[in-house]
Amino acid sequence: MAGGFESLGLGEELIQAIEGDLNWLLPTDVQDEAIPLILGGGDVMAAAETGSGKTAAFALPVLQLVMETKRREAEGKSGTTCGAGEAKNERDWRLSGVDRDGMLGIEGVDGSKAFVTTSRWVGGRSTLGVCKGKAYFEATLLEEGNQGVGRVGWSTARANYNLGTDKYGFGYGGTGKKSHEGRFETYGEIFKKGDVIGSFLDLEKGTVGFSKNGVYLGDAFVMEESLKGLAWFPAVALKEARIQINFTGPFRHPVPTERGFLGVAELPLDGVLKPDFSKHSASGAGSGGGKGGGNSLGSPFAIIIEPARDLAEQVYSCICDYSRHVEGVDIALVMGGNDQRETKAGLRSGCDIVVGTIGKLMDFMKRGLLNMDRARFLILDEADRFLEAGERADVITIYQRLPKGGVGDQRLQVCFFSATLHSPEITELAKAICDRPTWVDLKGKDSVPEAVHHVVVEMDPEDSALQALLHPTSSPAAQHVVTDNVHVASSLSQDPQDVERRSDMIKRLKPLVLLKIIEAYDMEQCIIFCRTNLDCNNLEKFLNLAGGGQVFKGKVEKGKENIYSCCVLAGMRSMDERRRNLQAFKDGDVRFLICTDVAARGIDIQNLPFVINYTLPDAVENYIHRVGRVGRADCLGLAISLVAASGHQEKVWYHTCTNKGKGCSNREVTDKGGCTVWFDEYDMLRQVEARLHTESIPHLVPPNFALPPAIKSSLGGAKYGEAVSNQVVNETVAKHVALLRPAVQELIDLEQRAQTTWLSLRQRYGGGRPGLG
Known part of the structure; x- marks a missing residue:
């Protein structure tokens, strides 16, 4: 790169x-x-x-x-006020190659011509400024495009290059408007190709005026007192136009010397300022800050x-x-x-x-x-x-x-x-x-990381292999399961088909299945995404109890004494705690980072092998952000989702109360004024599959939850968290090239056509080829 x-x-x-x-x-x-x-x-x-x-x-x-x-700024104009930087023997009046917008082209041996090909306003100033006296220069519009127009006048080093849009510049434009501080008012007449505009600066009276083809149009502006001590530079702004500035004469129209005006190149040297480009400028030339x-x-x-x-x-x-x-x-x-x-x-x-x-x-x-x-x-x-x-x-x-x-x-x-x-x-x-x-x-709206494998575990409360996990004899950790208390055990029906009972079983199965998956894949590091802060708290408590009760307390210990060592990154934790927990996970002090979607975006963990969706998110786009924590920098990643099976839904908290769930026990659904909803994870799974452009995400089947053969064979001996093989990288690059080449080629063709058209118009109407300024 x-x-x-x-x-x-x-x-x-x-x-x-x-x-x-x-x-x-x-x-x-x-x-x-x-x-x-x-x-x-x-x-x-x-x-x-x-x-x-x-x-x-x-x-x-x-x-x-x-x-x-x-x-x-460091190379900019340090002398914006008069008296500290006179030009001495300097007579080199021209358009500045430095004090200009980068899109303003300067041409001509004497630096007297400027052109702009864009439809945006672009401008610049002269190399020298006027400190006192009465000064004059001429400008002639040489050509203009379909929307082409020019503006000429005077500005200080503090002004925006878009002449007349702040207090430090005075302009007169081809539309017949005078402009200052962004106010455009009718003045004089419109001017176009071939017209000669004279620009007058009278620092004795503090006035600016303009002429068109030798006819003075009257004073356009009267300066406020704070502006009179500044140096004023001949300035232009153009869009789709080309202009010539005459600083030195001979002028197309006589300078009114009887009124005391002189061409800028004839001014006494003590009234001319040459900016010092070697010192830092507090003005920020051209920034328009004002x-x-x-x-x-x-x-x-x-x-x-x-x-x-x-x-x-x-x-x-x-x-x-x-x-x-x-x-x-x-x-x-x-x-x-x-x-x-x-x-x-x-x-x-x-x-x-x-x-x-x-x-x-x-x-x-x-x-x-x-x-x-x-x-x-x-x-x-x-x-x-x-x-x-x-x-x-x-x-x-x-x-x-x-x-x-x-x-x-x-x-x-x-x-x-x-x-x-x-x-x-x-x-x-x-x-x-x-x-x-x-x-x-770069990859289209349906893109997902190509180095991520996606698998699902269906949480079916009627599956006998899963039901066995609920018995302490086969799964000792069952005694430590903590739920969100949406269901009160004493009030649940004994009917196994009751929807509330099945929802409660799904809640109790998920942490036990999680442990089996952790063991099956010998996970040393994994991000586990939960839907709510309460789910994070409950899972943290469960993992700590299942691992022997040792809670991670920061750098006091490494955390690995607990085989399920974990910490939480969720919105309800303090910023200091979130910062410490994220760093502990990055440092390998704990194995599991339990998160809400606050961490689904942007959190970068190098070589992370696994991410588990303990609960699918409410929006399919958040699934993409979650699984994006793995598969980064061409490292293989496995995304595992625990999903309620088809025909089964989980009842979850969805607080609409004013205290946002604190102390809330209203278990009615929101349609009945409560703070719960029925979450159809299987429907969300269908949306995820559509987003991944697959008919069905492969399943991990209990009791061993082994990788499907197709995924296992595609690993090619690599492990999750390791870089993919060169063959996979080459295939990925080839796909990127094929995808991007038509768009890039179209951009190249458009640029070539634009340049060719511009050159053709210049040769046809401009009488020559553009300069390289």
Whole structure:
């Protein structure tokens, strides 16, 4: 992958650090063509299978853009006020190759022509600025596309390149509008190809005006006092147009010297400023911030929003690891459960990237601890999770706080990342906050990790082999089974066909079957997913009792004294406990991590061999996220689901009460005003099978729960948690290449046609070929 990144200016050490995490991105023979889809300046919706390295995919461009921005600021204009950087003997008036949007092309030996091929506003400024006196230059529109138009005028080093959209720039556009601070008002006349526009700056009176073909159109603007001490640069902004600037004369129309105006190249040298590009700029040239750039209090360049604290912490840690290979990039973590004094102190010292949960980000914004004026990158990681949690309005609120007036690489870029971005709700959210987003769908909406084997154990309360597990003589752990107390044993019917009794049997069978599976596969490490916090608590208690009663207490012991050593990662546990438990599992101190869906997304455990769905999730997409904890980085994984058999349902808690289940004992179903529902796991299994494009997931049959022969033979001697064979890897890569090649080729063809069309139009109407500026 290094070849795809070297052209971006990344350090070799950083390339080596990240390329292992990005090996998923694209097969070798198409990666160079498709990488710009992710690193480009437009909005992005990137869907890829779990375990494919999406965190690195957005961490890399964020770090890259932060580096570029800070480098540009460090090399930017230090002299934005007059009196500290006069031009001395400098007469080199031209359009700057540095102080411009990267999409503005400069051509001509004298740097007097600029062109833009995009339909977005792109701009730039001159190499020198005016500090005092009365100055004049001319601009002639040379050509314009279907939507082509130009804008000329004056701006300071603090202004946005989209001239006239902030207080630091004054413009006059081809539509006949004058513009300042984003207000577009009728002024003068429209102008088009061939018209000559004169731009007048009078720093004695503090006025800006324009002429068209030699006729002065009147004063357009009167500056406020705070702007008069700044240096003013001739500026242009274009879209689908080409323009020529005349700084030095001879001018097409006489300069009104009787009124004291001079062409900019004739100004006394003590009235001209040459910016010093060698010193740090607090202004953030071209950023359009208006309030000063630099690393100010809580003013991040990128906002990365995570749906859960655990994931926010993991992504923060990942980006911090990568940032060790670059200098001067400050990262802050904003979430509940952290030391808020430490977080605020970090923001006060300045931050470039903020990773956080949506609730705490909203809180910090409302309290003025986060200034969003500098933000250019908004990333929603696991974007669909925000909709599941009912946080759509909060996402839009944050989006509305971000600046959106920039162009090119100065505009706000919104990115969605997840394994599942194909719902109508996501489409509607994208319409609300994205601008014509590019879809990067690496494997399609129905993709699942190819290195994962899926099997099911049907929990049939009428199966004699399973029923035997309920007797303490054959299964001593039966005495330790703890249920969610949906059913009261004393009130259950003795009729074996009673639905409540069968539901209770399923609840009692699941932990016993779980132990048998753990033993059958000699599991040293496994994530076990439960539906609720209560289920997690009960399973933790059961495993500890079944293993001898030793509860894991952290680093006091290794935890392996209990053969079923476990800890919990669930929403009702404190952040500190969740952090400790996850680390204990990663370190191998405990064998089993019991989780709710809070850990289904993004939690990365290296070489994890097994995941067990103790209960299937409520939504099929969450199954995909759960099983994505295995099969990562081409390591084989086994996903086992314990599912109530066909014709049997499990009654589960579904609290609608105001106290969210605390102290609740209302066992009626929700239709009758209670807090329980009948969960049809078998129906959910059918949905999972449809999502996996299989008629039937293979079954593990009691009492030995052995792997089906077809799956066992496909292992080829490998073990779960180990890397798949080269043959499997090659087959996978071949499939990726075949899938991606048509789309990549289409992109290549479109690019070639666009360039050919542009060159053809230039030769036909422009009288020559474009410059290389």
